[in-house]
Amino acid sequence: MTKEKLVNTSSWLFKGSLLSLSLLAQTAPSISIANTQSATHFPNVSQSTIELISTLPNFSVLFLILFAEAIGNKFGIKRTILFGLTLYTVGVFFQHLSIAFQL
DSSP states (O other): OOOOOOOTTSSSSHHHHHHHHHHHHHHHHHHHHHHHOOOOOOOOOOHHHHHHHHHHHHHHHHHHHHHHHHHHHOHHHHHHHHHHHHHHHHHHHHHHHHHHTOO
């Protein structure tokens, strides 16, 4: 028998976590609007490649949703969300680092 913890939905941590997750979920669709402008800035890259790059985050979300409950049950929801946010932050950091130093 497992004990289920009640979530304090009025806490700032819960509200901040929910806001950050919803912002991350909307990042990829909002970027895909600029595909035509990206094509003008990158004339050597095909339109299909640009669209593929803007679509890949949605595929990873679709794939991971299938296993979200199992991962959450094994490691805990809080740890899973914090791990995902940490991976996202590290990825953004390295993306900006590679742009700044032309890696």
